[in-house]
Each structure stands twice: as structure tokens, then as C-alpha cells.
Amino acid sequence: MYLLDSNVFIEAKNSYYGFDFCPAFWDWLVKANAARRVWSIEKVRDELVDAQDDLSKWVQGISPGFFLKPVSQSFPNLAKVSNWANTRGFDAAAVSTFLATADYYLVAEALTYGFTVVTREKYDANCKKRIKIPNACKELGVSCITSHELLRREKPQFILGP
Numbered sequence: 001m002y003l004l005d006s007n008v009f010i011e012a013k014n015s016y017y018g019f020d021f022c023p024a025f026w027d028w029l030v031k032a033n034a035a036r037r038v039w040s041i042e043k044v045r046d047e048l049v050d051a052q053d054d055l056s057k058w059v060q061g062i063s064p065g066f067f068l069k070p071v072s073q074s075f076p077n078l079a080k081v082s083n084w085a086n087t088r089g090f091d092a093a094a095v096s097t098f099l100a101t102a103d104y105y106l107v108a109e110a111l112t113y114g115f116t117v118v119t120r121e122k123y124d125a126n127c128k129k130r131i132k133i134p135n136a137c138k139e140l141g142v143s144c145i146t147s148h149e150l151l152r153r154e155k156p157q158f159i160l161g162p
Contacts, residue, residue, distance in 0.1 A: 003068075003110050004040040005119035005133060006047045006102060008147045013055045024158035026058060032154065033066045041109050042067045043102035068109060077111040078104070084140055091129050098131035107136045116143040118150045 017025035032038035045067035048059045059067075081104055085095050098104050110117045123134035123144075137144035145153075 001036065001113070001115045002038050002118050002145075002150055003106055003113070003115045004038065004044065004147075005106055005117065005121070006040075006044045007120040008118050009040075009044075009048055009055055009059075010051075011120050012147065013053075019054050019058065022158060024156075028156040028158070030062055030066070032156070033063070037154065038150075039115070040067050041102065041105055042069050043105045047102050068113075070105070070109075071112065074105075074108050074112040077108040080111065081108045081136060081140065084136065085131055088139070089128060090131055094128065094130050098136075103131070103133050103136070107133060107140060107142060110137070110142045111140060116145055118145055118147055120146060 012025060013019065016022070019026065029038060045059055049056045082099060085098050085104070090098075106117060109115070117133060117137050119133045121132045121134055123138060124132055125135070127135070134144045136142075
């Protein structure tokens with residue numbers, strides 16, 4: 001099961017899977033959520049809705065259950081992720097930014113539920129000015145893949161009609 005980062009939705013909308021030419025991608029996300037395979041979190045929803053664009057309209061039109069609400073079982077993992085971020089030599093601004101964004105919650109929720117995080121970010125072992133989701137996932141034992149890897153695993157087919 002998978003938790004999607006904001007950038008998966010944003011990049012899909014802006015490039016490969018625009019609403020105007022690949023609505024099947026968006027339909028598949030809704031179906032994959034109904035099948036209990038794909039989710040995101042409420043903090044990601046908040047980021048997407050703030051944009052007030054086609055994506056925010058789509059987000060507001062789907063089931064609120066697509067975006068998981070925080071649960072009390074996540075509290076120990078929020079502390080674990082925070083401790084990790086604060087003890088790995090990242091710049092103070094990087095830690096502050098990370099802890100204030102959906103990324104922090106996404107990693108903690110993935111730990112809580114045992115989900116795989118899906119993001120467009122790339123692992124960078126040398127980056128200390130920004131905390132990247134794949135770095136946090138790797139060091140905290142959370143599986144992390146790209147959106148294209150998700151599609152290869154789940155095998156949806158976006159077939160043209162007649």
C-alpha cells in the first residue's frame with residue numbers, strides 16, 4: 001500500500017498526466033484508493049487545496065477518505081522522525097522546514113501504517129541544506145519509490161477509446 005507525496009500529484013498534473021489529456025490516471029487513483037491500495041495524508045491535501053487550481057478542484061471533488069487523518073498511533077513515529085531529523089547534521093533551517101511540511105508527516109504515517117512512500121524526490125546522501133523524503137525513508141526503514149515505479153508495480157492501463 002502506498003502514500004503519495006504532493007509532488008506526485010503536482011508533476012502528474014503539470015506534465016505526464018494532465019487532466020485534459022489523461023483523465024484515466026486520475027480515475028485510476030480514485031479506484032486504487034477505493035481498492036485500499038493508494039492514499040495520501042491530510043497535510044498533503046491541505047498543500048494541494050491551497051494552490052486553487054484544477055488539481056485543488058480535483059482534490060476537493062474526491063472522497064475525503066483518500067487523505068488519511070492523523071491518528072494517535074502516529075505520535076511515537078512523529079517523535080522518531082523528528083529525532084532523526086534533529087540528529088543527522090542537517091542545517092537548522094532544513095530541519096525547521098522539514099518539520100513544518102507534509103513531508104515529515106508523510107514519513108511518520110508510512111512508518112505507522114507500514115506503507116511505501118511515493119515521491120518524485122531523489123535520494124541525495126550529501127544534501128544537508130534540505131531534508132529529502134527518500135533520505136528520511138532510507139534511514140528510517142521506510143520503502144520509498146517514484147510514481148513511475150508505482151505504476152509499474154500496480155500495472156494500471158490507460159487505453160485509448162475508439
